[in-house]
Amino acid sequence: MRPVVVMLLMGLCCVPLAMGQEASVAPDGRIAEMVKALDEEETRFAPVMIDPARLDEQGRASQRRALQAYYDYRSEGFDHRRRVFAWQLLSSKIIFLLVVSLVGVGIYFSWLQFRQGFKGGSDADTRTTLEASPSGIKLSSPVLGVIILTLSLLFFYLYLVYVYPIEEIL
Known part of the structure; x- marks a missing residue:
């Protein structure tokens, strides 16, 4: 290393x-x-080793236990960091799939809006309308597809710039 x-x-x-x-x-x-x-x-952080010839049997046993505890601690720390990195790898793959799915759904919805706009229709279909009622909010607009596409691509861009980059720390 x-x-x-x-x-x-x-x-x-x-x-x-x-x-x-x-x-x-x-x-x-x-x-x-x-x-x-x-x-x-x-x-x-390593334990200081005293010359075993200067220690009695109890001192040598204590020194061995301290040294064993130190290496157990280091080994457990390494195993913990390895598990954390494995979890971060798995979670980053899951998040990546979710982001790609969200962007794909956004592109699909924008395609539906573009298709509906290209079919044409009466002037009532080409006006922007916003209705708010107790049952929900309804928005229709000929530019809704462009808005959805822009938001999807902006979300994907922000993910790539701020979440996805991998930086090595020494």
């Missing part, structure tokens, strides 16, 4: 240079700092 992280860090260090900006720290120096920070993070 460390070679992958180092390669990603190298790519990030070269971005300012590719954009015509000068990097404040040489890329090799920045990579070395980041690798050092990763090493420190790996050892920061």
